[in-house]
Amino acid sequence: MSVTADDHAGHRQRVRERFLKVGGDALEDYELLELALQMVVPRKDTKALAKMLLREFGTFSGVFNASAARLEKIDGLGPTSVAHLKVIQAVAARFGRDRIDSEKPILSSWSQLIDYCHSQMAFESIEQFRILFLDKKNRLIADEVQQTGTVDHTPVYPREVIKRSLELSATALILVHNHPSGDPTPSSADIRMTREIADTAKPLGISLHDHIIIGKSGHASLRGLKLI
Numbered sequence: 001m002s003v004t005a006d007d008h009a010g011h012r013q014r015v016r017e018r019f020l021k022v023g024g025d026a027l028e029d030y031e032l033l034e035l036a037l038q039m040v041v042p043r044k045d046t047k048a049l050a051k052m053l054l055r056e057f058g059t060f061s062g063v064f065n066a067s068a069a070r071l072e073k074i075d076g077l078g079p080t081s082v083a084h085l086k087v088i089q090a091v092a093a094r095f096g097r098d099r100i101d102s103e104k105p106i107l108s109s110w111s112q113l114i115d116y117c118h119s120q121m122a123f124e125s126i127e128q129f130r131i132l133f134l135d136k137k138n139r140l141i142a143d144e145v146q147q148t149g150t151v152d153h154t155p156v157y158p159r160e161v162i163k164r165s166l167e168l169s170a171t172a173l174i175l176v177h178n179h180p181s182g183d184p185t186p187s188s189a190d191i192r193m194t195r196e197i198a199d200t201a202k203p204l205g206i207s208l209h210d211h212i213i214i215g216k217s218g219h220a221s222l223r224g225l226k227l228i
Helices: 005-022 029-040 046-057 060-065 079-100 106-121 158-167 188-204
Strands: 128-134 140-148 172-178 207-214 219-221
Touching: 005 029, 029 046, 029 060, 029 079, 046 060, 060 079, 079 106, 106 128, 106 172, 106 207, 106 219, 128 158, 140 158, 158 172, 158 188, 172 188, 188 207
Parallel strands: 172 207
Antiparallel strands: 128 140, 128 172, 207 219
């Protein structure tokens, strides 16, 4: 039996109605991805496409964090639909940043901070080093990617970190970087670099609150591990 356009339209409508009734948290990953794909891929079976994307990229986040080049290799996606997926990713990232970019001290929203960093960095294929610059009330001044590197190394220069902190009048820092291998365990180089930044910042009245390492399935806190 062939599937008609009316069948597709009816299925899409049922999925949308279920979303409105029970909310996104109650949906399976493929169902929520199917809904997102409905907005960018017209008149196609987005359920099958959603399941194929999850098989290819492993997770919901993995789909949206995949490079445009990899996504365009998927049958059923083209440059326009890939661009729309990347817009959705950017909207989600902006929403996540706004949840921590408020008048509240960032340390009081720690779980939201971890969620934001994970969504931004966990599925990157190269190392990325970012810094959250905070004011004296621990409110976010800026969130900046300072360096990008290779699959297992990012060059970080403490003098540049401190210079930027002084430019922004920051009084505290949170360092964040990812391990593309997926294992967030800090390396000896990570520990050494962190301590060097802390030692350089302290005489200038700048505190290093933590260095968070993001992996695909978790994170490590050097403060929590008592390494700083």
